[in-house]
Amino acid sequence: xxxxxxxxxxxxxTDYVAAQTDPADERIEVGILIVGAGxxxxxxxxxxxxxxxxxxxxxxxxxxVPVAVLEKGxxxxxxxxxxxxxxxxALRRLFKGRKRIDEMPFYGPVEHESVYFLTKQTALRIPxxxxxxxxxxxxxxxxxxxxxxxxxxxxxxxxxLPETAAEKLLVSDGRARGVRTGDKGRGRDGQPLxxxxxxxxxVAKVTVLAEGTQGHLTGVALDRFGLAGPNPxxxxxxxxxxxxxxxxxxxxxHTMGWPLRPSAKYREFGGSFIYxxxxxxxxxxxxxxxxxxxVELSVHDVLQELKTHPLVRKLLEGGERxxxxxxxxxxxGFLSLPKQLHAPGLLICGxxxxxxxxxxxxxxxxxIESGSLAAEAAFASLQxxxxxxxxxxxxxxxxxxxxxxVWKDLYEVRNMRPAFGRGFVLGGALAGAMTATxxxxxxxxxxxxxxxxxxxxxxxxxxxxxxxxxxxxxxxLSSVFASGNKTRDDQPNHIVxxxxxxxxxxxxxxxxxxAQVYEATETGVDVTPSNCVQCGAITAKGGRLTPPEGGSxxxxxxx
Amino acid sequence: xxxxxxxxxxxxxxxxxxxxxxxxxxxIGDGEVxxxxxxxxxxxxxxxAGKFGAAKLYVADDAQLEAPLPQPRIDVLAQLxxxxxxxxxxxxNSVLAADVAAGLAxxxxxxxxxxxxxxxxxDGKLVGKRPALQDxxxxxxxxxxxxxxxxxRSGSFDPAESGGSAEVEEVTVALEDxxxxxxxxxxAHEESEGPSIEDAPxxxxxxxxxxxxxxxxxxxxxxxxxxxxxxxxxxxxxxxxYPYSTQVxxxxxxxxxxxxxxxxxxxxxxxxxxxxxxxxxxxxxKDANAPIFEFSDLGVVGxxxxxxxKLTGLVKARRAG
Numbered sequence: 001x002x003x004x005x006x007x008x009x010x011x012x013x014t015d016y017v018a019a020q021t022d023p024a025d026e027r028i029e030v031g032i033l034i035v036g037a038g039x040x041x042x043x044x045x046x047x048x049x050x051x052x053x054x055x056x057x058x059x060x061x062x063x064x065v066p067v068a069v070l071e072k073g074x075x076x077x078x079x080x081x082x083x084x085x086x087x088x089x090a091l092r093r094l095f096k097g098r099k100r101i102d103e104m105p106f107y108g109p110v111e112h113e114s115v116y117f118l119t120k121q122t123a124l125r126i127p128x129x130x131x132x133x134x135x136x137x138x139x140x141x142x143x144x145x146x147x148x149x150x151x152x153x154x155x156x157x158x159x160x161l162p163e164t165a166a167e168k169l170l171v172s173d174g175r176a177r178g179v180r181t182g183d184k185g186r187g188r189d190g191q192p193l194x195x196x197x198x199x200x201x202x203v204a205k206v207t208v209l210a211e212g213t214q215g216h217l218t219g220v221a222l223d224r225f226g227l228a229g230p231n232p233x234x235x236x237x238x239x240x241x242x243x244x245x246x247x248x249x250x251x252x253x254h255t256m257g258w259p260l261r262p263s264a265k266y267r268e269f270g271g272s273f274i275y276x277x278x279x280x281x282x283x284x285x286x287x288x289x290x291x292x293x294x295v296e297l298s299v300h301d302v303l304q305e306l307k308t309h310p311l312v313r314k315l316l317e318g319g320e321r322x323x324x325x326x327x328x329x330x331x332x333g334f335l336s337l338p339k340q341l342h343a344p345g346l347l348i349c350g351x352x353x354x355x356x357x358x359x360x361x362x363x364x365x366x367x368i369e370s371g372s373l374a375a376e377a378a379f380a381s382l383q384x385x386x387x388x389x390x391x392x393x394x395x396x397x398x399x400x401x402x403x404x405x406v407w408k409d410l411y412e413v414r415n416m417r418p419a420f421g422r423g424f425v426l427g428g429a430l431a432g433a434m435t436a437t438x439x440x441x442x443x444x445x446x447x448x449x450x451x452x453x454x455x456x457x458x459x460x461x462x463x464x465x466x467x468x469x470x471x472x473x474x475x476x477l478s479s480v481f482a483s484g485n486k487t488r489d490d491q492p493n494h495i496v497x498x499x500x501x502x503x504x505x506x507x508x509x510x511x512x513x514x515a516q517v518y519e520a521t522e523t524g525v526d527v528t529p530s531n532c533v534q535c536g537a538i539t540a541k542g543g544r545l546t547p548p549e550g551g552s553x554x555x556x557x558x559x
Numbered sequence: 560x561x562x563x564x565x566x567x568x569x570x571x572x573x574x575x576x577x578x579x580x581x582x583x584x585x586x587i588g589d590g591e592v593x594x595x596x597x598x599x600x601x602x603x604x605x606x607x608a609g610k611f612g613a614a615k616l617y618v619a620d621d622a623q624l625e626a627p628l629p630q631p632r633i634d635v636l637a638q639l640x641x642x643x644x645x646x647x648x649x650x651x652n653s654v655l656a657a658d659v660a661a662g663l664a665x666x667x668x669x670x671x672x673x674x675x676x677x678x679x680x681x682d683g684k685l686v687g688k689r690p691a692l693q694d695x696x697x698x699x700x701x702x703x704x705x706x707x708x709x710x711x712r713s714g715s716f717d718p719a720e721s722g723g724s725a726e727v728e729e730v731t732v733a734l735e736d737x738x739x740x741x742x743x744x745x746x747a748h749e750e751s752e753g754p755s756i757e758d759a760p761x762x763x764x765x766x767x768x769x770x771x772x773x774x775x776x777x778x779x780x781x782x783x784x785x786x787x788x789x790x791x792x793x794x795x796x797x798x799x800x801y802p803y804s805t806q807v808x809x810x811x812x813x814x815x816x817x818x819x820x821x822x823x824x825x826x827x828x829x830x831x832x833x834x835x836x837x838x839x840x841x842x843x844x845k846d847a848n849a850p851i852f853e854f855s856d857l858g859v860v861g862x863x864x865x866x867x868x869k870l871t872g873l874v875k876a877r878r879a880g
Binding site for chain 2: 025026028065159161164181200470475477478480481486487488489490528530
């Protein structure tokens with residue numbers, strides 16, 4: 001049967017690498033350029049602010065704008081989405097002596113937790129696997145936490161540049177020199193409209209890529225500098241909703257099993273989460289590995305199905321959905337990490353690098369820690385009087401990361417994700433053995449297969465998705481609306497795919513996309529790019545997401 | 560600085576944008592500022608311009624300059640720069656001014672700074688302020704050679720009357736051969752037929768349920784019979800069936816007519832938010848489960864291709880009678 005990999009998108013990473021083109025006196029020069037105002041990028045900006053506070057002479061060398069943060073969303077947080085239960089370790093270190101946890105925008109510590117194995121009608125409570133225990137962690141909305149971090153970064157002296165997409169990586173003499181921002185005001189065929197504004201070259205001494213999952217320039221940089229590791233990255237797609245509810249939820253809940261099918265042949269690895277957000281809100285979401293096979297699988301609709309389970313329905317009774325969003329999660333973990341997370345003039349942090357611990361369902365604290373370490377490495381090289389674009393000048397970042405808890409955590413659980421490619425039961429047993437031996441079992445590391453290489457099957461899975469009732473269950477377009485997405489319709493298409501694909505690939509995309517971007521037609525596939533919430537699933541499954549005009553996409557507030 | 564400001568006019572009036580640039584140039588207070596009016600029968604405009612700070616006004620008045628074409632204007636400006644020792648030429652943005660500025664830069668091999676929001680004198684040098692990155696920062700730009708050319712964003716400066724009067728000097732026009740090879744065939748003003756979608760008391764809108772662009776004639780005929788405007792959903796605009804200017808919804812126009820007739824529209828929330836303020840909503844759709852029926856006042860479950868022509872016929876009959 002078909003594999004999406006047989007229909008690769010007409011995308012060439014080299015098209016997104018360029019030399020500076022603006023004349024020297026029109027370039028915008030900044031000291032350290034951070035791409036992405038998420039937890040990694042903002043932690044980097046905050047840490048740099050702290051370090052420069054005590055070393056004004058280095059700040060002076062960085063020029064008028066020592067630290068700038070680019071963000072493609074309307075504001076910091078607009079494109080941030082996570083569960084999220086946050087391990088506060090990295091935040092404590094970043095704000096040591098400056099801010100306490102109770103000054104941060106959390107919904108409180110995790111007090112109770114339950115894990116259930118679901119069948120269609122029943123819920124069997126099972127002990128929480130050791131990797132999933134959340135004592136001492138805090139519930140957050142990452143979007144809200146991101147906005148708060150942006151305020152801290154602003155106070156620390158960083159310049160935030162929202163609504164600006166980083167479109168091309170500037171490289172000359174084998175060194176990263178900054179980025180070129182995307183044009184604005186182009187029409188559907190690329191023609192300049194009345195409000196056309198060309199992008200600019202943003203030139204920097206150090207470029208920090210903190211773009212999050214499916215980072216556009218991160219992918220380009222891994223290719224340009226040959227940094228890809230031995231295993232490919234693999235992803236999961238998460239779809240979540242935020243609800244106002246009548247009764248407070250008193251614990252965090254995770255579920256496994258239904259509506260996903262346990263059989264190895266469907267490869268439906270994932271589960272759900274339900275977290276309290278104070279007295280009157282909760283969030284729930286569904287995560288499914290994108291190595292799934294069934295063209296009829298739709299994470300959006302599996303989440304709708306989940307809400308009809310008695311356990312979940314009861315929690316939402318009398319409530320109202322207030323927000324919706326979707327995002328991919330890099331799941332490859334340690335095995336999929338790039339060979340190296342720096343190149344001359346360049347550092348890669350957070351989800352973009354793949355620093356996510358799937359068995360623990362955590363990555364935010366790794367993002368923050370890696371951003372902080374990137375800041376320290378960049379600062380150290382400047383302090384030594386080096387030009388950071390000199391080969392090796394930033395290698396301190398990789399060394400520090402290897403010494404950190406990030407590396408140790410990821411190493412111990414490195415084989416768990418591939419084990420679950422063998423089905424839920426066997427995967428679970430193998431994961432148990434890995435936990436018990438702190439990762440010494442198995443002796444030989446497993447291998448990962450690209451999501452796009454998985455052969456497709458088709459069952460009648462879609463029959464069981466519930467119809468939208470506008471109260472408990474929703475159709476995809478209503479969900480896109482609830483994401484706040486108001487992307488301009490007449491801008492160029494930012495999704496690179498082949499249109500002439502066979503029916504099963506077209507239907508795979510149509511079902512997979514939680515935002516109804518794709519529609520299978522008689523001859524292939526139609527695309528409605530303005531529905532896109534930039535989750536990135538298409539990049540995992542046979543296409544390539546590039547950033548649309550800055551300011552496009554969802555406007556998340558509570559996700 | 561010996562500056563020249565390109566003064567553009569529409570009919571008998573100089574554009575506010577050009578006068579704003581003239582006032583700004585005069586306010587810099589460095590050297591001599593002149594304006595130039597180019598056209599046919601434009602001598603009278605010189606008096607208007609004199610009040611905005613120009614010490615001198617050049618007038619190029621010639622029948623060949625009647626049409627608002629760029630090349631003849633470039634000839635005049637290039638001639639002035641050469642003969643009068645002008646070192647700075649300033650423009651307020653417009654379609655014509657942008658063409659002229661770009662052409663003059665090419666003709667004189669001069670540097671043109673584009674899209675400036677301001678200009679200042681710093682240490683005796685002219686420095687332009689150009690907004691960048693969605694206007695969050697200003698870039699300082701300068702010139703390496705003379706003459707210096709600059710095009711300002713529209714609305715950058717307000718015209719300020721200084722009450723003076725300018726010495727008027729007429730310029731003899733000598734056009735290049737190639738400058739007269741373009742001629743204006745027609746000058747049209749956009750006029751739309753029928754009421755615009757924002758003002759119409761009745762809107763008949765079509766969606767994908769119409770089946771194809773050719774079936775929009777059904778919608779157009781009903782709209783015409785009712786004296787209303789035609790609307791469309793994003794899906795059909797996306798598919799190229801109907802122009803974007805008619806799109807109703809979250810990313811199109813928000814309308815609130817007295818009567819909204821939705822033909823073959825499913826009623827996704829993105830469409831709903833653009834028309835839910837309508838007085839009476841009538842939906843015609845063959846799918847009884849379409850969300851549009853949840854917020855319409857009258858619903859017809861049926862084929863638009865049959866229902867709409869019949870409705871049009873009835874409306875026409877009633878109006879005739």
